[in-house]
Amino acid sequence: MSEETRELSEGHAEEDLMAAIRENIKACMQCGTCTGSCGSAYAMDFTPRQMWRMVQLGMVDEIFNSRTFSLCSSCYYCTLRCPRGLPLTESIHGLKQLAVAKGVAEKKGARFYQTFLDTVRRYGRVREMELMARYFIAMKSPVLPLSFTPLGMKLMMKGKVSPEMPQFFRPGKLDGIFRKVKELEARS
Amino acid sequence: MKYFYYSGCSLEGTALEYDISTRAVMQALGVELIELDDWTCCGASAAEAVSELLSMVLPARNLALAARMDQDCDFVIPCSACYLNLRKVDEHLDRDEGLREKINAVLQEEELSYKGGIKSRHLLDVLATDIGAEMIKAKVNRKLSGLRIAPYYGCQALRPYGGYDDPEEPRCMEPLIEALGAEVHPWPMGAKCCGAGLMTTKKEIALELTGELLKAAKGADCIATVCPMCQMNLDSYQKKVSQVKGEDLRISVLYLPQLIGMAFGLNAEALKLDLNMAYTDSLRTKLKN
Numbered sequence: 001m002s003e004e005t006r007e008l009s010e011g012h013a014e015e016d017l018m019a020a021i022r023e024n025i026k027a028c029m030q031c032g033t034c035t036g037s038c039g040s041a042y043a044m045d046f047t048p049r050q051m052w053r054m055v056q057l058g059m060v061d062e063i064f065n066s067r068t069f070s071l072c073s074s075c076y077y078c079t080l081r082c083p084r085g086l087p088l089t090e091s092i093h094g095l096k097q098l099a100v101a102k103g104v105a106e107k108k109g110a111r112f113y114q115t116f117l118d119t120v121r122r123y124g125r126v127r128e129m130e131l132m133a134r135y136f137i138a139m140k141s142p143v144l145p146l147s148f149t150p151l152g153m154k155l156m157m158k159g160k161v162s163p164e165m166p167q168f169f170r171p172g173k174l175d176g177i178f179r180k181v182k183e184l185e186a187r188s
Numbered sequence: 189m190k191y192f193y194y195s196g197c198s199l200e201g202t203a204l205e206y207d208i209s210t211r212a213v214m215q216a217l218g219v220e221l222i223e224l225d226d227w228t229c230c231g232a233s234a235a236e237a238v239s240e241l242l243s244m245v246l247p248a249r250n251l252a253l254a255a256r257m258d259q260d261c262d263f264v265i266p267c268s269a270c271y272l273n274l275r276k277v278d279e280h281l282d283r284d285e286g287l288r289e290k291i292n293a294v295l296q297e298e299e300l301s302y303k304g305g306i307k308s309r310h311l312l313d314v315l316a317t318d319i320g321a322e323m324i325k326a327k328v329n330r331k332l333s334g335l336r337i338a339p340y341y342g343c344q345a346l347r348p349y350g351g352y353d354d355p356e357e358p359r360c361m362e363p364l365i366e367a368l369g370a371e372v373h374p375w376p377m378g379a380k381c382c383g384a385g386l387m388t389t390k391k392e393i394a395l396e397l398t399g400e401l402l403k404a405a406k407g408a409d410c411i412a413t414v415c416p417m418c419q420m421n422l423d424s425y426q427k428k429v430s431q432v433k434g435e436d437l438r439i440s441v442l443y444l445p446q447l448i449g450m451a452f453g454l455n456a457e458a459l460k461l462d463l464n465m466a467y468t469d470s471l472r473t474k475l476k477n
Contacts, residue, residue: 039380039381039383039397040386040390040393040397043390043392043393043396070389070390071386071390071393073343073381073383073384073385073386073393073394073397074233074343074344074384074385075343075344075347075380075381075384076343076344076347076348077343077347077381079347079348080347080348080355080356089348093236093237093240093243094240096236096237096238097236097237097238097239097240100237100238110237112234112385112388112389113233113234113237113238114234114238116232116234117231117234117235117238117242120228120229120231120234120235120246124228124229125197125200125227125228125229126197126198126201126229126232127201128197128198128201128202129201135388147391150427151424151425154424154465155202158462158463158465159463160201160202160204160463161201161202173228174228176297176298177245177246177249177294177295177297177298178242179297180293180294180296180297181239181241181242181245181294184241184290184293184294185239185241
């Protein structure tokens with residue numbers, strides 16, 4: 001991950017973001033419709049309903065020590081069905097942003113997102129093959145690439161992904177935009 | 189009929205056949221697609237997990253490119269995540285003046301600006317609403333008779349924005365499938381989640397979700413998809429999912445425009461059927477007869 005992308009996520013005013021999420025969830029009445037609608041809930045340590053209560057109570061450490069928010073696949077069922085009309089999926093995105101900013105998201109998700117955005121900054125578009133290669137390097141896991149090898153091989157044989165030389169030394173296509181976003185977020 | 193066309197990154201790589209078949213079908217229908225030469229990534233699901241502002245600016249850049257072209261038309265977007273991201277910009281601009289200013293302050297870096305007002309629409313919406321089953325039926329010259337197709341909509345084509353179909357029990361693909369001469373496989377899974385990006389970060393969960401979908405598709409000859417992420421989760425991990433679930437869950441999974449193209453009589457090369465990861469021999473044989 002480049003310094004540019006890491007700093008971008010650190011530029012957030014963390015407390016403001018958490019306050020904004022709490023404000024979003026203030027009207028939650030703990031009905032549990034979100035939990036009943038969540039395809040990943042079975043694998044969570046706290047259910048979505050429990051997590052929103054923890055947000056209301058400001059239990060920040062407990063929230064970020066749990067894997068609940070990181071298991072959201074953004075299917076928007078909870079948002080659709082919430083009888084209070086709360087922006088639940090959006091609030092999970094907020095929690096993911098905070099996890100990255102706090103550096104507590106030393107998990108696959110955060111690394112993947114940051115590697116992804118770094119290839120976007122560099123080339124403007126995602127180059128899937130390079131993205132996965134750099135994600136594996138960032139994860140420093142010798143076994144992770146193996147679980148993707150059969151798919152990678154199939155994709156290469158179909159000519160859908162091609163190994164391209166990374167271009168680390170020329171200016172990134174979207175450097176200006178990323179720089180400006182960072183600047184504005186640091187100010188707010 | 190003409191639209192701005194935003195293909196998105198996946199359609200240049202792993203979902204190349206979705207891009208090529210979409211263009212082929214649109215051409216056959218006489219729909220003009222206007223390209224944006226300098227388009228860039230919409231931020232996918234990565235930007236929103238890192239920075240709120242970036243997740244608005246990345247799609248807005250593409251809307252700004254279109255605004256500069258001075259053409260009065262909507263966007264048509266085949267990828268559900270791209271569709272959600274582009275549409276999100278206008279949804280937020282309308283209720284947040286401060287955000288509008290911030291987005292434009294960033295776009296100024298590239299001498300671009302966006303005031304809002306360009307409609308972002310999913311390919312499925314355009315096919316079902318603007319083009320419609322009748323117009324598609326009129327172009328069919330090789331009916332897909334005897335084929336049973338499970339319509340799969342996925343999440344982000346319908347939620348949170350949608351508006352063109354029921355977000356819980358979508359039906360809009362059914363008249364299109366029937367227009368091709370095929371039969372609809374009735375199943376309750378059309379709007380359920382395939383696990384999306386969890387296939388990369390939390391594989392065991394995505395395999396579970398995908399497994400439930402593939403199980404419910406039993407009895408169909410093919411699943412029809414309208415999203416490159418759904419397609420990949422459904423077609424590329426079938427062996428693994430079959431292992432996890434302890435039963436053979438292999439099934440053909442094709443993009444909706446590929447199925448439409450087949451019924452239009454377009455050949456396998458024009459629809460890039462050789463690029464699909466799950467196009468089974470039994471379906472090939474059935475289509476030949």
